[in-house]
Amino acid sequence: MPNQQPSLDLMFQALADPARRSMVERLSRGPASVSELARPLDMSLPAVMQHLAMLEAGGIVASEKIGRVRTCRINPDVLSLAEQWINQRRTQWERRLDRLGDFLAAEDEEDK
Amino acid sequence: MPNQQPSLDLMFQALADPARRSMVERLSRGPASVSELARPLDMSLPAVMQHLAMLEAGGIVASEKIGRVRTCRINPDVLSLAEQWINQRRTQWERRLDRLGDFLAAEDEEDK
DNA sequence: CAAACACTTAAGCAATCACTTGACTATCGT
DNA sequence: ACGATAGTCAAGTGATTGCTTAAGTGTTTG
Numbered sequence: 001m002p003n004q005q006p007s008l009d010l011m012f013q014a015l016a017d018p019a020r021r022s023m024v025e026r027l028s029r030g031p032a033s034v035s036e037l038a039r040p041l042d043m044s045l046p047a048v049m050q051h052l053a054m055l056e057a058g059g060i061v062a063s064e065k066i067g068r069v070r071t072c073r074i075n076p077d078v079l080s081l082a083e084q085w086i087n088q089r090r091t092q093w094e095r096r097l098d099r100l101g102d103f104l105a106a107e108d109e110e111d112k
Numbered sequence: 113m114p115n116q117q118p119s120l121d122l123m124f125q126a127l128a129d130p131a132r133r134s135m136v137e138r139l140s141r142g143p144a145s146v147s148e149l150a151r152p153l154d155m156s157l158p159a160v161m162q163h164l165a166m167l168e169a170g171g172i173v174a175s176e177k178i179g180r181v182r183t184c185r186i187n188p189d190v191l192s193l194a195e196q197w198i199n200q201r202r203t204q205w206e207r208r209l210d211r212l213g214d215f216l217a218a219e220d221e222e223d224k
Numbered sequence: 225c226a227a228a229c230a231c232t233t234a235a236g237c238a239a240t241c242a243c244t245t246g247a248c249t250a251t252c253g254t
Numbered sequence: 255a256c257g258a259t260a261g262t263c264a265a266g267t268g269a270t271t272g273c274t275t276a277a278g279t280g281t282t283t284g
Contacts, residue, residue, distance in 0.1 A: 014130035015198070016121055017242085028201040030208055034272045035260065047243055049262070054241090068251040079202045086127070086195040087138040091187045096142055129272085145230065166271090180230045180281045195232070208277055226284090234255100234279070240272070249262075 006059030011082045014058030019043065020051045024074065031073040034063075047100060117173030123194045131155065132163045136186065139173060143185040143220030146175075 001077065014020055023037045038048040055061040059078040063070050126132055128147050135149045151159040164184065167173040171190040 007135065008132060010127055012124045016128055016242065018121060018123035019242090021120065021197075024201055028204040028208075033260080043242085045261070046245090046263085050242075065261085069247095070261070074201070074205050076202045076205050079198050083195055083198045083202065085133075086191050086198075089136055089186070090191045090195065092140040093186050093188050093221075118242095131272090155272090156274065158233085158275085161232070162272070177231085180279095182231070229280105230284095231279085231281100234276090235268080236274080238273090241271105242268095244267080245261085245265090251264095251267090251274075252259075 006081075008082065010058040011060060011078060012058075014055050015082070017051065017054075019048075020055055021057060023048075023051060023072075023095060024060060027074040031071050033071055037072065039089070047057045064085055068096055089093075104107050118169070118190055120191075120194065120197055121170060122166075122170040123190060124170075126167050126172050127194070129163065132167055133162075135160075135163060135167060135184075136172065139184060143183050145181045145183055147181040149184065186211075 011112070015024070019041055022040065026032055026040075034045070034048060034052065037069055037079065038045055043046060052061065052063065060075055061072050062075055063072040065071075127136070131153055134153065136145055138149055138152075146157070146160060146164065149164070151155055153160060164173065164175065168175065172187055173184050173186055175184040177183075
């Protein structure tokens with residue numbers, strides 16, 4: 001198995017399209033073939049393949065071809081990497097707000 | 113305050129660029145002006161403005177102009193929305209793996 | 225008031241995205 | 255072997271991105 005070191009760029013880029021998110025949503029329920037991913041999508045198969053390529057580039061999905069069917073599955077580790085990045089910024093902001101609140105409570109001023 | 117109903121498309125799109133993530137990172141430490149955001153970025157001010165516009169379109173950042181300086185701040189609620197979407201897919205996948213593990217432990221077969 | 229400051233708008237350009245259609249390549253089932 | 259199935263490659267098109275430079279618009283500040 002090839003190791004993967006996907007960039008946040010490609011991960012978020014991969015999630016920034018409704019067709020691709022719908023594919024991820026489907027895959028979160030279990031592995032699927034390319035045609036299964038395509039079925040609900042109202043676009044040509046090659047279009048789906050291109051979306052799939054972006055999901056793989058972002059490391060979010062891996063696939064393996066057996067016989068004539070390619071089976072795709074989600075990579076939860078990479079998903080949690082994106083999740084962590086967001087979470088860190090958010091909590092840093094919230095910690096800052098807390099410190100600010102403490103300061104304002106201790107002193108005696110008015111905010112904006 | 114205007115309510116915001118930003119799409120996941122625009123949120124993830126906004127996070128899919130290193131310059132914009134660096135801006136978010138800076139803003140997670142506290143509000144900043146446009147030039148402050150631009151300073152570490154090795155690109156023209158108009159370029160930074162366009163990135164800022166995408167961050168605002170995604171609802172991730174809000175800004176307010178006072179006098180001649182525009183002050184930007186992060187919107188943690190929208191960030192946590194993106195976080196939640198990822199988290200839901202990931203945990204759904206992991207729950208599935210658990211069920212599968214239980215099944216394999218109990219039975220001794222393979223599914224479909 | 226005039227110059228400096230902090231943006232802001234507009235226009236342009238190369239690269240990438242999100243598709244398409246058409247042709248092609250391997251299986252698989254009978 | 256034959257046709258259907260599942261996917262793949264290639265080329266082309268219009269829209270969007272990520273920048274740029276040049277020329278503004280208001281706001282301070284000396």
